[in-house]
Amino acid sequence: MKIIDRQPLRASLIVSILFGAFSIVIYNFYADFRQKEFLKILRQNAISRERLLADSTSLLPAVLEQIETNSEFRMKGEATGIYDTNGNAIYVFSAEKQLSPPLLKQVLRKKEVVIDSLNIDRILFLYEVPENHQKVILSAAAIDDFGYAKQERLRDLLLVGTFIAIIVIILMMRFFVKRDVKPIGQIADRMEQITAHDSNQRLPEANLHDEVGQMARTFNDLLDRLEFAYTQQRNFVSYVTHELRTPLTIMQGQAEVTLMKERTNPEYRQALESVKAEVQDMIKLVNELLELVRANADAHLVDLRQVRVDDLLWQARGQLIQKKPHYEINVRFEEVPDSEDITVMGNAALLKMAFMNIMENACKYSLEPVCQVLIHTRKKEVAVRFIDQGTGISENDLEHIFEPFYRSVNTHDISGHGIGLPLTKRIIEIHRGKIAIESEVGNGSTIIIILPTID
Structure with missing residues (x-):
């Protein structure tokens, strides 16, 4: 299923759940409110009947019953009863003549009992007669036609509203999702056009903020x-x-x-x-x-151990002079360091190879095969400077000096392949170090390597 179809369905499901939960809460809240309000009316009607009988000594219960029967304000299914605390009827209208023992016991214990059965709301409660402080049980029941009609109307409105909201959400989500995924389709079409022989094409960047x-x-x-x-x-x-x-x-x-x-x-x-x-x-x-x-392989595979930079420089010098006895390589400290100041985490073989490459280049491209190596320590790093006596490097060549196989025009008559410096740069990067070249045509070159020392 495509995103343009899947996302609206998901949104409609979420909206259905939220609206459904909201509708249930609203419906139940109103149903509870309706019942409480209707029970208040029933309670007041029951008290009114008791007061009417108590205040009119000449009004017989049969006459009151006849009045209630013919009253145009009578509610549907209305039933009223007045009982003593033994459950015997004092006055009843469409109600039982005697309360059942379980119901009587429940009313006496709880003081008020509400019964909801087949849309008939009934309330029974203890009432103290003001004149003699005698307690009686009043019962009133009826069907709340008007309240239930409004409750059903609310239910229908909530159902229709939820359905309409779901339809609107689906249509709106489909419209917005279609608009939002359109750039993705354009990206997919463009990516299909990109090949190894046409790799200069790029994807459209419509909005960098999304x-x-x-x-x-x-x-x-x-x-x-x-x-x-x-x-x-x-x-x-x-x-x-x-x-x-x-x-x-x-x-x-x-x-x-x-x-x-x-x-x-x-x-x-x-x-x-x-x-x-x-x-x-x-x-x-x-x-x-x-x-x-x-x-150029994974740097995490390189075995790094504590090594002294000066030891590696002397070893590189010795191996190079053994192959090229006419080379003159001088290694010295600019100041006497502590042993920790020149100890780094490194791979001895790789660092020695890098140092040999720079020493060999310095001697090979110098007017005289001489290379000066100066070691300088500073806070948390050691710097090594390789100084030659060559003709220098032009600014244009400096921009490409670390590219594999790149060779300056004025070095074509000297043997080499243009791999040494790129290899050296990669080795220094593996050791989280830095390499830089300072050069001026006619004044030689200086290669500076900076390596972090151990903490």
């Missing part, structure tokens, strides 16, 4: 992220294909040239050394890609 507009905005934000991810993936595949094709093409060309004629052992060795270098470059690229994929 839930539908907010949902459309959320979907559009999701589509923006998906389009960005799709573009990144497409570029990733394109870059990887290009980066892998280049060394493969070189190896293929080297092999074809080598096999064109017989060569000496030194020439074969030189060709194999060239192929080996390209293979090693491919292995390095694949390893960097694997690390980038791992770093």
Whole structure:
């Protein structure tokens, strides 16, 4: 069942329950009020009969009965009785000659008894005669035709009113729900038109102040992220294909040239050394890609432990110099810290990889292969600055420096794949840290990493 049909039915059910409960309360309230008012009249009539008999000693009960029979004000089913405390009749009009023992006992105990049977209201109560203070039992009963007619009229009005209210609510709810869900239908139609090849379409954001507009905005934000991810993936595949094709093409060309004629052992060795270098470059690229994929995985899966930043920097320096002995990397503190000031919650392998990437870039892109590493501690965080002696980075390149595979124009003659800095940035983000670059063309660059220390 569609929302446009389901919501009005739900609303009508709720309205039916509420109106039904309200009608029952009103009806019962009026029925109780009608009975109380009618019993007051019956009580007053019974007292009037007793007073009439007591004040007119010459008025016989038979004469009073005849008067009541012929009275035009007589109520339908009216019956009056006056009894002594033993239940014997003193005067009766259409009433029993003697009260039954259970009823007599009940009246004497409760002082007043109300009986409602077959639309006949009856009241029996003890009454003290003013002249002699003798107690008698007065009984009066009748059918409240006028009161019951109004009660039935009220019942009919409540039923008709409830029915009309339900119909009106259904029609109004259907109109408003149809108007409110119309944007949802438009959103559904537009979403069916969005494909991987036409992902630039967006959902209409009619009213951002209601839930539908907010949902459309959320979907559009999701589509923006998906389009960005799709573009990144497409570029990733394109870059990887290009980066892998280049060394493969070189190896293929080297092999074809080598096999064109017989060569000496030194020439074969030189060709194999060239192929080996390209293979090693491919292995390095694949390893960097694997690390980038791992770093972009769920950060909650990364094992974090207490590690000292200075220890990781020295380890990264040692491993890098072991591979590149001509690199000069100087690590020093700007001031002597406490051990807690440089201890962070981190993954030693990932942080060491990030530090090595920055150190290697600083040496590789400097005029002289030198990198200065300065450690500075401050409240609840440790900052590490990597300073190179390169040519600096332009403002345009700084905007894209952390994008995978991006390389500046003036670095194309230096080996690299443009993966190191994006990988480093992701590692720092996993550790809830920050990374920034300060650079000026001609004056070198400084990369600053800030990591939160343990509390």
